[in-house]
Amino acid sequence: MEFNLSLIAQSFTFAILIFVIVKFVWPPLLKAIETRQKEIADGLAAAQEGKSALENASKKSEETLNEAKQKASEIISQAEKRASEIVDEAKNTAKTEGDRIIESARSEIDQEVNRAKEGLRAQVSVLAVSGAEKILRKEIDAKAHTAILSKLAAEL
Amino acid sequence: MATNSTTEHAGEVTATEYINHHLHFNKQSVGEGDHPFWNVIHFDMVLISVLLGVMVAGAVWLVARKAHPGVPSKTQAFVELIFEFVDDQVKGMFHGDRHAFIAPTALTVFLWVLAMNIMDLVPIDGVAELAKLISGNDHIAFRPLPTADVNTTFALALSVWVMMIFFSIKVKGVGGWLHEIFGSPFGMPKLFTPKSFAGVIGLLLSPLLLLANFLFNMIEYISKPLSHSMRLFGNLYASEVIFLLIGALAATGILGVLGSIVLGAIWAIFHILVVPLQAFIFMMMTIVYIAMAHESH
Numbered sequence: 527m528e529f530n531l532s533l534i535a536q537s538f539t540f541a542i543l544i545f546v547i548v549k550f551v552w553p554p555l556l557k558a559i560e561t562r563q564k565e566i567a568d569g570l571a572a573a574q575e576g577k578s579a580l581e582n583a584s585k586k587s588e589e590t591l592n593e594a595k596q597k598a599s600e601i602i603s604q605a606e607k608r609a610s611e612i613v614d615e616a617k618n619t620a621k622t623e624g625d626r627i628i629e630s631a632r633s634e635i636d637q638e639v640n641r642a643k644e645g646l647r648a649q650v651s652v653l654a655v656s657g658a659e660k661i662l663r664k665e666i667d668a669k670a671h672t673a674i675l676s677k678l679a680a681e682l
Numbered sequence: 683m684a685t686n687s688t689t690e691h692a693g694e695v696t697a698t699e700y701i702n703h704h705l706h707f708n709k710q711s712v713g714e715g716d717h718p719f720w721n722v723i724h725f726d727m728v729l730i731s732v733l734l735g736v737m738v739a740g741a742v743w744l745v746a747r748k749a750h751p752g753v754p755s756k757t758q759a760f761v762e763l764i765f766e767f768v769d770d771q772v773k774g775m776f777h778g779d780r781h782a783f784i785a786p787t788a789l790t791v792f793l794w795v796l797a798m799n800i801m802d803l804v805p806i807d808g809v810a811e812l813a814k815l816i817s818g819n820d821h822i823a824f825r826p827l828p829t830a831d832v833n834t835t836f837a838l839a840l841s842v843w844v845m846m847i848f849f850s851i852k853v854k855g856v857g858g859w860l861h862e863i864f865g866s867p868f869g870m871p872k873l874f875t876p877k878s879f880a881g882v883i884g885l886l887l888s889p890l891l892l893l894a895n896f897l898f899n900m901i902e903y904i905s906k907p908l909s910h911s912m913r914l915f916g917n918l919y920a921s922e923v924i925f926l927l928i929g930a931l932a933a934t935g936i937l938g939v940l941g942s943i944v945l946g947a948i949w950a951i952f953h954i955l956v957v958p959l960q961a962f963i964f965m966m967m968t969i970v971y972i973a974m975a976h977e978s979h
Binding site: 537 | 732742743745783836
């Protein structure tokens, strides 16, 4: 144990080293580390934020999708309903039209029949008259029997 | 590590002479006169400790100068590892602005003492041969381990002691500091309150109480730097002496050489643990002492 000037020299060395570390080494390291810590914390917060935003977005998109699906099915059912309506309408129209055509055809037929009947009637009366004329030419005066003949024709 | 040592001494030098030689400092006289304190310096200790101080401070300064908050290089990560380690220790014990002084001081102590302690693992005879080669003097004394010199450890411990008193006075004021020296740990009787019998007795006994407090604090103030410096010195000095004994063993023949290789390896591996541990302990005590100075009793 011998103390000498080394004690003073080492103390000065120590003081200078402390000065250098306090002034030039500690602050830049501290700054770098604290900045990085802050950056990492910010990054983590941003990631968390992004995650929750993504969650919100996916929830929203699912909602929208569901809404769209619902709307689509609504539209489809409406369209189906409309289609069946149209078909029914068409059926009805067709039926009435058919009926109408049948009706008109029938009435035309009736008219034709009547006309034919009229024609036949007239012809029959003419034939009857002409036949009777031929038979009765000799013995019956046409003028005298006209009244009877026309009455007969009317009855046919 | 003295295993590669002293076959050349074997013929002429005894083990005691060998060990004694290696325990001599490179003493140089300074200035006029022959005062044992003011005119003598251990050149080897100062040279090596200053070189190591420049090396460690320079190394961390080079890293700190280019320190950036982005992805750190491996070197920067290593320095930051030490930084965080020291900072964590300080954070646990000191509750104030540690970045202004106490934490960087702790880092200084840790790095410097660690570097000096590592010299324990450098082969002593290797250093001695190198010193001989450089100086051309065959009998030059040159020791490589600055922390095995009381001057170094006391320089550190007394500097810390001065900081301790400085911060004690800075934080509490001169009055507060004196109050602490005379008023703790046993307390100080309230003066001028002799209202009861017990109060009168207390007042009569108060000088004794103050004296007890003062003596207690003096013991604390003396024991702190002593235990601080002697712990480091004792560990490293003992380690060096054991290495020297192992080196002396190598001079006893071929078995001695083999034995010294094994023992030297074991002792060196053990000191890979002791060297940073002692540096750590020295740093922790530095932090504790300075942190305690900031707290009032």
